[in-house]
Amino acid sequence: MSIIQPLLLPLWGPGSRSTQGLMRVSSSSSFRHLPSLSAAPARSAGGLRGAISTYKLNTALEPSRRLPAIFRAVIASSSAFSTGRLYTTIPHTVARRRPQTTLLKQHYSGLGLVHARKATMAGGLIQKPLAEPQTKFTNKTVLVTGANSGLGFEAATKFTALDAKRVILAVRDVSKGEQAKATIESRTGKKDVLEVWQLDMNSYPSIRDFANRISSDPDGLDIAVLNAGVFMVGYEKSTYGWEETLQVNVLSTALLALYLLPKLRDTARKSRSQSGSFSLLEFVSSRRHEKVALSEEALEKPDHGLLDQFNQATNYNSSKQYQTSKFLLMCVMRKLASLVKDSGSDVVVTAVCPGFCQSNLSRGHQGILADLLRAVLNALVLRTSEEGSRALVSGAAVGPEAHGRFWYDDDLHDLIHPLLSAEKGEPAVDKVWDEIVAALEKDVPETKQLIAELTRSS
Template sequence: MSSPTSITATEGPGGPPLGASQLSKLRWAVKNPPSDPKVSFTGKTVLVTGANAGLGFEAAIKYSALGADKLILGVRSVEKGEVAKKQILERTGRKSDTIDIVTVDLIDYASVQAFVLALEAKTDHLDVALLCAGLGNPSYVKAATGWEMAIQVNVLSTALMAILLLPLLRKTAASGRQPRLTFVESVGHESVKKEWFSATGSLLKASNQEEGWDAAKSYSMVKLLGMADMDLVARATANNSSGIIVNAVCPGLCKTDLGRNFNLATKVFMVPFQAVFARTAEQGARSLVSATALGPESHGKFWNHDILYPMGDLARDEDFMKTTEAEILEVIEKLQPNVQQILNGTR
């Protein structure tokens, strides 16, 4: 009996009990890990960014094990990619020619643009794009572009990549396939309060301010901006019969190296905390892979705990999201002038 090629998503009920404390929710998530997807990716070309470590690496293993004809690892260096490729092949027993490596550094817009061009030269179709690359910092760090580093990597460069991938995804859909574009985000986006950015009136600008910067608040604000990325692309592909499915996914708190830049005291605290309150990276990757197998019912939606999970209040505020998305687009248009044509499908 052949494996299914898609998963039908449902909207709740599910997830941790309503009104539970944050720690109770985390414990619930540990005790109730997501289902391990048993779908087939045979015949499909799959891209995973951030594929050399953590959630991206574990997701890449699953895609390979589930039969992906071509797995493309989006990584910062060939060396890291080769190490990851070797480990994936050892774990899955697949042949070397089923995995390709393409380098990209999301700190650099030009690297993102070159990455997509390299991808288009390498393949004429893309069935899955899992945008998993990201970072978190314990202190404010500004990129050369003038944006705080997490905003640069997790929001602006990720938005640019997603938009630039649309022509290839549309080409794939035109051939009768149903491509998926999935953003890795977090339920933490629902924690953002309007008063956090009321002084500037802009979530993007407030997130970029060094004065009063707070790591926990920054994490949630960046994740809400990431939800705006998803919503922006989902809107652009919703009413034009594009055939592309766009969604976002939360893997839950997982044991990964995302906190590698934190100080020793924080790392010492995190080890026992994560032992009790965090899923393994493999468990988190289950949600990532299953999100990329969902059907059209998941378009513009948020996958968490094996259900289409309610988004936070601000993520459901259409006016707020459109304003935020316009600000993100304004930044991107300065370096990619034809971005609106790409979104509209006229390029």
């Protein structure tokens, strides 16, 4: 597998034309030697096309000259950024289609990042810009997990700027959390709003201690954004015997949700006198869950444990495992939404997708080519973490109509995966939920008690 493949698969999938085309480019032996960078700017050379297809693959290039050629390709393609505009043509070798020229409107963020508001890349990927959230969160207490970087950090910044009374940054490393807190306070000018709480999603005792602290806190909990997650490079097992992606993204997140829901419910009950008041549990998911291939026949086999199947090291693929974890997480969301509704609680349970974003999830993929591709994707395709975080914040303000539904691209959607479709009875939800509960019970004996507490009438 090419070193860049794990970075491409989350975007387009292992069998897509885009991934296959880029695999051919990245795995070929070399790039032709590039001319001096003082040549015509990238805009006149065709932008990215000028950086790749003008300097076509040539096996005659000796290995010692490949690295400079690759870097000059990227620098040449990005040299037009300073103009504020970039005309780029996607080469036929990447897209398997006629070249398409797109005007990319660039703008510079406060951090000096350059990114595309709208881009047409291989495979026709288009991400419209998300609206900036405007709803105020006055007098609300908001919890964000994974809040020291990426989407979580940017979402916490927005909640703070939008007048939240209290924002809890749940982080594994408290020192990094304190750094994030200081940065947010500097950006927003808001003091005495942010708190840093320790939470290790790989440790059930840490999750339990965190939840107990939340439960005993005199203030309520209005909004919980469960953003913490991992995208592993290779197969690794947690302390509890589960592959790390399943552990953090599914099992630990489900457990934390069970612990938090009573506090969310109590807060909603106390706020019933306020018109339109509700508490909210938000899972940060991905539309990649729609790509998970799983048959109803597989679900019907009594000896066919789905979690055990996805826990195997054989033929492990990090990108497929990530999208599988998001499918399982959507099952958790749907089941909890059903249980909460049946109990008569005023807690909204929902999921959001921030789109394809620059984040730290792929930080485990290291090396020159990984960094190279990451730079190109960041510049031309991906939303920044700030842009993606808008979905987390706007999704938290939608209201009861978001219950059990999926928020992405500034709109609510019903789930379309055939095994999650309400029209087909959501055949995967109960099986996945039962397996998750059984897995948690082995190490967290109070799991069923938490569920019983959740299902009692509010």
